Amino acid sequence: MLLEARGLTREFSRRGRTFAAVDHVDLKIDGGDFVAIVGRSGNGKSTLLNMVCGLLRPSSGTVLVDGRNVAELDDRELSLLRNRVVGFVTQSQTLLPNLTVMDNVMLPAVMFPKEPLDIMSSNDDASDDAVAGDGMTAGKTSDTGDMDVVDPDMPDVIAPMRVEPVGQDRSPDGYEKRVMALLADLGIADLAGSHPRELSGGEMRRASIARALMNGPRLLIADEPTGDLDAESTAVVMRLLRSVADGGTAVLMVTHDADALPYADRILAMDAGKLTESA
Numbered sequence: 411m412l413l414e415a416r417g418l419t420r421e422f423s424r425r426g427r428t429f430a431a432v433d434h435v436d437l438k439i440d441g442g443d444f445v446a447i448v449g450r451s452g453n454g455k456s457t458l459l460n461m462v463c464g465l466l467r468p469s470s471g472t473v474l475v476d477g478r479n480v481a482e483l484d485d486r487e488l489s490l491l492r493n494r495v496v497g498f499v500t501q502s503q504t505l506l507p508n509l510t511v512m513d514n515v516m517l518p519a520v521m522f523p524k525e526p527l528d529i530m531s532s533n534d535d536a537s538d539d540a541v542a543g544d545g546m547t548a549g550k551t552s553d554t555g556d557m558d559v560v561d562p563d564m565p566d567v568i569a570p571m572r573v574e575p576v577g578q579d580r581s582p583d584g585y586e587k588r589v590m591a592l593l594a595d596l597g598i599a600d601l602a603g604s605h606p607r608e609l610s611g612g613e614m615r616r617a618s619i620a621r622a623l624m625n626g627p628r629l630l631i632a633d634e635p636t637g638d639l640d641a642e643s644t645a646v647v648m649r650l651l652r653s654v655a656d657g658g659t660a661v662l663m664v665t666h667d668a669d670a671l672p673y674a675d676r677i678l679a680m681d682a683g684k685l686t687e688s689a
């Protein structure tokens with residue numbers, strides 16, 4: 411089981427009133443499963459995703475990612491989990507403005523260079539590159555607004571391993587080839603040398619998807635990945651996400667887009683914080 415949430419709950423207070431944005435959610439996703447969540451604005455979808463990837467602390471309940479209780483991980487372990495195991499396409503734009511598309515997409519691969527690629531087999535030595543170096547956090551924006559984010563200094567790069575095998579080639583050439591392959595898959599290879607400010611919304615979205623796939627995540631979380639895409643680009647992205655799932659990755663997607671739903675194996679509905687099987 412790649413993802414297991416039990417009784418997951420998050421309360422917020424507003425004008426003296428406390429309400430559960432996510433209310434006792436149970437969810438299991440296996441490798442190879444593609445799950446879509448639909449639901450009206452404000453119903454708790456992003457809050458759920460932020461808890462799943464350890465960006466937001468639950469009020470109660472647990473999240474297991476790849477068998478690890480996210481709440482029990484220290485900063486280094488959580489950073490590594492988010493880098494090696496999880497890919498996250500955030501609802502809002504989080505590319506780093508000073509980096510080219512190439513460097514944005516490559517970033518997850520060059521973080522934590524001394525850590526093993528497969529962190530499942532590595533609970534040992536705390537190495538000195540356990541936290542992201544300076545310069546990686548510049549310009550970070552967060553989808554979580556003023557929520558109490560667990561690790562606000564982590565760039566939202568988040569990504570991971572082995573869609574098509576990432577391979578052991580941890581050389582700049584190997585990384586560059588992989589970035590170009592991902593950009594080509596997403597139809598934006600010609601933008602590799604451009605900066606985010608030169609891209610359209612849909613182009614930025616696709617660059618973010620490439621970044622989330624860079625390390626070959628075993629769990630891919632995507633918050634409205636086709637939000638600003640036309641029908642043709644939506645089909646390109648959804649075929650790619652489908653193939654990622656077919657390659658063994660657990661995919662959890664939030665969408666408002668009816669065109670995206672046929673690619674999913676299961677559709678769930680989020681209503682006032684409760685998650686139910688959709689009709």
Ligand SMILES: Nc1ncnc2c1ncn2[C@@H]1O[C@H](COP(=O)(O)OP(=O)(O)OP(=O)(O)O)[C@@H](O)[C@H]1O
Nearest residue numbers: 422423431450451452453454455456457458556557
């Ligand atoms: N930090 C916060 N403090 C108070 N309330 C919050 C906070 N973050 C989110 N909320 C509230 O929690 C609810 C769920 O928000 P969330 O962002 O999860 O919705 P969503 O389903 O993703 O909506 P959308 O489809 O518009 O993205 C909303 O009512 C929102 O206003």
Ligand SMILES: [Mg+2]
Nearest residue numbers: 455456457501
């Ligand atoms: Mg949302």
